Amino acid sequence: MPRPKGAVTLATVASNAGVSIATVSKVLNGRSDVSSATRARVQDLLAQHGYVGRRPETVVRESVELFYQGAVNNYSVEIIQGVVVAGQAAGIDVVLNAHPRHESSATDRASRWIRELIAGGRRAAIGITSELTDADLAALARARLPLVVIDPANIPEPDVTSVGSTNFAGGMAATQHLLDLGHRRIAYLGGQPTSGCNQARLSGFRSAMEAAGASVPKNYIWQRDFLYDDGVAGGTVLLDLPDRPTAIFAGSDEVALGVMEAARARGLRIPEDLSVVGFDDTQVARLASPPLTTVKQPLREMGAVALRTALRLAAGETVDSHHVELATTLIIRGSAAAIACE
Incomplete structure (x- = not known):
């Protein structure tokens, strides 16, 4: 025709x-x-x-839900990019949403959340440093919707699949670097005590200090959150101590920058008067003044591994381990220096 x-x-x-x-x-x-x-x-x-x-x-393309809690920061942006790029390679759409921490009824909220995921055709869910309730986990299990959590904010159940880095080894490496520079009065300023990655970094810090025979006063440990304002608040407390630390290992780059600001407000120079080491190696570490010595987490690769693992679970495959750890690396820049004397 x-x-x-x-x-x-x-x-x-x-x-x-x-x-x-x-x-x-x-x-x-x-x-x-x-x-x-x-x-x-x-x-x-x-x-x-x-x-x-x-x-x-x-x-209609298959999709996964990528959810987070709190504000999006440099850390989460790196992970999001890793998930999205891996999703593009796999032909999977990644839908980013906020997941609230608290509501009046956890069970009702969890059921409503799962219904939305199913209605949206999600194959799996990936959480970034998210604190999941028992109701969340139960609702996901009932819906048979696979879950992978990256750096969970609370200690996950044994059968919850998670992706992280070698936080313990990273904590040891950061602390050992400061010890090698001659520091002995070293404090730790990290995230929430219930956070698995925070516990591992703190344990690595304690292990290195104990091996060196260096004591850790109780008031040298400050745990609040991994945010800049927490670094300022914690740094203020630590640097106002009569016997203040000469070095601080911060549990994240944002915390480290907060500590550096608290130091500057007190007329302390970095690294001449105070050495600071961070954790993550986000863009802010490279932009800091001086550039931040930090422990590099392979954040984009962590996101990619989480996406690939979630798709394997959605396809009914088994995974070798419920927890995957990628290697960390100490990146030496200009925020830590040798101490003349203790």
Whole structure:
């Protein structure tokens, strides 16, 4: 059949097919209430006429839910990029959403959340440093929706799959670097005590200090959160001690920058008067003044591993371990220096 001149409309296709415009519209929208013979006839005519609607037909792609709690910061941006790039490679859409920590009814909120995920066609869920309730875990299990958590904010159940880094080894490396520079009065300023990654970094700190025979006064440990304001608050307390530390190992780069600001407010120079080591190696570490010595977490790769693991679980495959740890590396820059004397 020759293609008519001018713009092709639904009315043209409907007239040639001997059906209503509504039927053509149903075929375009993938509706099921059209007979197979009519559908085939309409689709052939659409192709012959080269019909292009106002919008191309929607292509439904598989997706995963990537959720977080609190503010998006440099740490989470790196992980998000890793998940998204891995999703693109796998042909999977990544949908980013905030996941609130508290509501009046945890069970109702969890059930509502899962219903939304299922309605959205999610194959799996990935959480970034998220604190999940028992209700969340139970609802995910009932829906058989795989879950992978990156650096969980609370200690996960043994069967919850998680991805992290060698936090203990990183904590040891950061502390050993300060010890090698001659420091013995070293404090730790980290995240919430219930956080698994925080516990591991603190344990690495304590292990290195104990091996060196260096004592850790109780007031040299400050645990609040991994944010800049917590670094300022904790740094203020630690640096106002009568016997203040000469070095601080911060549990994140943001905390380290907060400590550096608290030091500057007191007229202390970095690294001449105070050495600071961070954790993460986000962009702010490189932009700090002086540039921050820090423990590098492979954040983008952690995100990619989480995405690939979630897809394996969604496909019914088994994983070798419920917890994957990627190697950390100490990056030496300018915020820590040797101490002349103790």
